[in-house]
Amino acid sequence: MKKSYWAALVYLVLGLAGGFYYRELTKAHNFTGETQLSVVHTHLLALGMLLFLIVLALDVTLKISQAPAFKVFFWTYNAGLALTVAMMLVHGTLTVLGKESGPAIAGIAGLGHIGLTLGLAFLFVAIGKALPKPQKETEKPVEEPAEA
Structure with a gap:
């Protein structure tokens, strides 16, 4: 359960930092065009923070972290999101720099x-x-006795 909480918190911080990076880099270079940096913030908050808050709620109610597939989900999903966002940052930064x-x-x-x-x-x-x-x-459901 704590893993999901910490993952959500880390993605919150990274999402806010991603929005700050986009704003400051584009402002510093007077960039007004389209760049993938504009969606890094929302990707991290939605696919990271919100998803792991939902996973946390599911874990509290269903104990999904006890299933063997949960560990595979956790590390595969986090690696996939990290790689995706890293490439968005690289591509977006190169776009702003005109490369x-x-x-x-x-x-x-x-x-x-x-x-x-x-x-x-x-x-x-x-x-x-x-x-x-x-x-x-x-199995028959237990029937309630009829009232007289």
């Missing part, structure tokens, strides 16, 4: 997105394992 980023940046960012996708798949496996098992159909 080309090349196809390697897009390819590495694609690997980050694959990590995010795999991580989410493992999250759903962990949630599925943690959900309560349905009653067998052969």
Whole structure:
């Protein structure tokens, strides 16, 4: 549970820092065009902080962190998000500085997105394992006695 809390907190701080970096870099270079830096802030807050707050709530109610798939989700998802955001920062910074980023940046960012996708798949496996098992159909529900 604490891992999810700390992950959410780290992504909050990184998201705020990402917004600050975008504002200050574009202001320092008088940049007014489109850059991927403008969405680093929201990616970190939504895919990082908000997701891990939701995961924390799921862990409190369903104990999803006890499923073996949770550990795979946690590290795969975080690695994917870190790689994706790092490439957004590199590409966006190069754009502001007026330089080309090349196809390697897009390819590495694609690997980050694959990590995010795999991580989410493992999250759903962990949630599925943690959900309560349905009653067998052969068991009859307990009936309340009829009132006289």
